[in-house]
Amino acid sequence: MKMSRRQVLILLPAAAAAWDAVLAGTPEAAPNYALTKHWWGMLVDISKCIGCGNCVRACATENDVPDGYFRTWVERYHVSDYDLVNPKVDSPDGGKEGFPPALEVGGKNFFVPKMCNHCADSPCTQVCPVGATFITPDGAVLVDKKYCIGCRYCIQACPYGCRFLNPKTQTAEKCTLCYHRITKGMTTACCEACPTGARQLADLKDPKDPIHAFLRTHTVQVLKPYMATGAKLFYNDLDGSVR
Amino acid sequence: MPVQGYMYPDEIELAWSVLIVLYPFITGLVAGAFILASLERVFRVEAVKPTYRLALLTALAFLLVAPLPLQLHLGHPERSFEMYLTPHRSSAMAMFGFVYLWYLMAVLVLEIWLDYRRDIVLLAQSSKGLKQLLYRVLTLGSTNISEAALRVDDRAGYVITVVGIPSAFLLHGYVGFIFGSIKANPWWSSPTMPVVFLFSAMVSGIAVVLLLYMFSSWYRKQTIDMRCVDTVARYLFYTFLIDFGLEMLDLVHRIYEADESFRSLDFMVHTRLYLSQVVLQIYIGTLAPIGLLALTQLFKLGEKARKRIYAIAGGLTLLGIFAMRWNVVIGGQLFSKSFLGYTTYKVGFVAREGLLTAIFLTFLPFAILWVLVKVLPPWLDSESLSRDGAIAAQGDD
Amino acid sequence: MSGFKNAEHLFRVAFVFVAGVAAFVLLRAVLVPRSFGQYGHYRGNAITEIAAQPVKFAGHQACETCHSDVVAVKGQGKHAGVNCEACHGPLANHAEDPGTIQPPKLNTLVLCVRCHEENGARPKGFPQIVAKEHNAGELPCETCHQPHSPVIGSGAKS
Numbered sequence: 001m002k003m004s005r006r007q008v009l010i011l012l013p014a015a016a017a018a019w020d021a022v023l024a025g026t027p028e029a030a031p032n033y034a035l036t037k038h039w040w041g042m043l044v045d046i047s048k049c050i051g052c053g054n055c056v057r058a059c060a061t062e063n064d065v066p067d068g069y070f071r072t073w074v075e076r077y078h079v080s081d082y083d084l085v086n087p088k089v090d091s092p093d094g095g096k097e098g099f100p101p102a103l104e105v106g107g108k109n110f111f112v113p114k115m116c117n118h119c120a121d122s123p124c125t126q127v128c129p130v131g132a133t134f135i136t137p138d139g140a141v142l143v144d145k146k147y148c149i150g151c152r153y154c155i156q157a158c159p160y161g162c163r164f165l166n167p168k169t170q171t172a173e174k175c176t177l178c179y180h181r182i183t184k185g186m187t188t189a190c191c192e193a194c195p196t197g198a199r200q201l202a203d204l205k206d207p208k209d210p211i212h213a214f215l216r217t218h219t220v221q222v223l224k225p226y227m228a229t230g231a232k233l234f235y236n237d238l239d240g241s242v243r
Numbered sequence: 244m245p246v247q248g249y250m251y252p253d254e255i256e257l258a259w260s261v262l263i264v265l266y267p268f269i270t271g272l273v274a275g276a277f278i279l280a281s282l283e284r285v286f287r288v289e290a291v292k293p294t295y296r297l298a299l300l301t302a303l304a305f306l307l308v309a310p311l312p313l314q315l316h317l318g319h320p321e322r323s324f325e326m327y328l329t330p331h332r333s334s335a336m337a338m339f340g341f342v343y344l345w346y347l348m349a350v351l352v353l354e355i356w357l358d359y360r361r362d363i364v365l366l367a368q369s370s371k372g373l374k375q376l377l378y379r380v381l382t383l384g385s386t387n388i389s390e391a392a393l394r395v396d397d398r399a400g401y402v403i404t405v406v407g408i409p410s411a412f413l414l415h416g417y418v419g420f421i422f423g424s425i426k427a428n429p430w431w432s433s434p435t436m437p438v439v440f441l442f443s444a445m446v447s448g449i450a451v452v453l454l455l456y457m458f459s460s461w462y463r464k465q466t467i468d469m470r471c472v473d474t475v476a477r478y479l480f481y482t483f484l485i486d487f488g489l490e491m492l493d494l495v496h497r498i499y500e501a502d503e504s505f506r507s508l509d510f511m512v513h514t515r516l517y518l519s520q521v522v523l524q525i526y527i528g529t530l531a532p533i534g535l536l537a538l539t540q541l542f543k544l545g546e547k548a549r550k551r552i553y554a555i556a557g558g559l560t561l562l563g564i565f566a567m568r569w570n571v572v573i574g575g576q577l578f579s580k581s582f583l584g585y586t587t588y589k590v591g592f593v594a595r596e597g598l599l600t601a602i603f604l605t606f607l608p609f610a611i612l613w614v615l616v617k618v619l620p621p622w623l624d625s626e627s628l629s630r631d632g633a634i635a636a637q638g639d640d
Numbered sequence: 641m642s643g644f645k646n647a648e649h650l651f652r653v654a655f656v657f658v659a660g661v662a663a664f665v666l667l668r669a670v671l672v673p674r675s676f677g678q679y680g681h682y683r684g685n686a687i688t689e690i691a692a693q694p695v696k697f698a699g700h701q702a703c704e705t706c707h708s709d710v711v712a713v714k715g716q717g718k719h720a721g722v723n724c725e726a727c728h729g730p731l732a733n734h735a736e737d738p739g740t741i742q743p744p745k746l747n748t749l750v751l752c753v754r755c756h757e758e759n760g761a762r763p764k765g766f767p768q769i770v771a772k773e774h775n776a777g778e779l780p781c782e783t784c785h786q787p788h789s790p791v792i793g794s795g796a797k798s
Binding site for chain 3: 048077078105132135176186189193194
């Protein structure tokens, strides 16, 4: 790309100003929010999910998620009576417009919403070469899109397939647990939009959070526990066939 | 249909492209060429001396190109210097900046400079114009090429090569670790990955120097030193056996343990990856060159036959090692981490990460090598004298 | 000293290296973002930047401050647990400025079937219909059902 001297003279101070903005950032903290008082997670109740896709649409709207990429998605499982190990799974456009009627009859059928597990020992933050993705002191795994170089190593390292490269920003992106909402006392967009309460935000450090009682009284699992990621997305009624 | 079965929605598009296949191929050639050069310098395998300088220049040419596929792949190449500012110590990839810089400056450039110093000083005196300026700068202001000074250079070069061998291992081994340490991907996650990468790097590096030496000798109408190429080919053969053995170990282990991922990966190798893995990498790229080289080791063949076999085996080797990188990088992204489906790699042609870019980057090192050979001639012609020529010509300095 | 004279060029190289390292250290001191390392190996300011993203869904508490009448009706019916924006869509801009920004009119024919169209994978006991048979797929749902309290005869008025 040939640049005239004038273009370089204009670009250089602009670049310097931009970098200075990255260096300085926006220093005001969200008022009244103490990072150390929270440890965020989420509860998904498979027995309640109706596969309406509200969560996928709400997330896409709230976070300007580009078409064809998903910060959250819903899978539909068909487990035949004779083969627990090989379920038939589909997720048409991530479940964004719901699901068409199933072709298979019989067996066991259910929906599984998926999203970032906000792992306490996340393999994705481990591999980031520059420190652009990290876990906050309050338990949300986030991406600093001003610092991300777009190498896609974190995308490869996530066992759950929840990361993607945003084609517009050319940085890695994924569910942020609606950090901009939960730090203001609201719930996530997907939880807000879920009509059956299948998705619920959980604050594991808050003694009054209903998740504590729920965990005591229900059988709860995480995805791929053998990966030892410290996942904080807990599923109630998760079938053994779920990948 | 691009997707067969079920892929997590964000997995359908491949994150790492053919450029990420090219990068380990290129650094592998660097490491391999350097190891070959060190055979003479440290392990005193005199027979391969004719390839010494050529191997160093080859390593440099490829090393200079190595960061380019990475920069073209990054979403924000203008931020890549962040790896130098805030390297994340738990990330193998963060090592890249420092290992690369160390290897480039403290090993390769330094060793080349020390080996060529006498020539550079002489050329600074004998050349004219811009070329003279270039050589003058390269002398760093010192014109001492006395016998004693050259002995100092020799000693220093020896030390650097000794340091350079583990550095070369690190330069390419960490790439293997980048893949091998990803527990999320069963095609990659393995402790043998760095070792397999390293041995296949040595194989490709030796093969490329062998081919370049034979080609340059033919081009310059010089006789090929058969003792040299026979020795190089022998090292190629044995290194290849070790490399093949390691890959077979990985394969047998997978088949035997048959863990959760096995069925899905096995299906992939028999279908989407069949051409590149079984046909190109194993049959054409490994078994054929090993077989050809075995012929030269087992039977007494004439010079012409040996030259032909070495050329063909060398070419097939490079093809096979490239296919190996392809199968690791692309193969690792073709199957779903749900083990329920497969996707397709759609590679563009004229695109930032397209085939044309990859082809250009593959040939660029040879163009750079051409320039390097002109500036720092590796051979004993009228323009230059090799290191021993200088020491042997004890003379009047 | 002849020893030094013969190794002098190595000192020149060493000088180049040391100069390079010094330049790197200096540059690094200038270029590393100031808030880096505040909480961990990342830019501390990233947390506040991400938290500053604008909100699009107001959250049901915001709706309830003005629409308490609807809340009363909804709270008695089957949709008690369904938040307002689950059907009405993101309305933070309306909550900010209720007079100027009006929520869009909803099309029940599209909206209601998203949850209630028959689908084998939905949990047993969840109310489902086959639209073609139920309302011929063309009679708007609110003809018979009041969305805020959908059971027919639950006695609610919009």
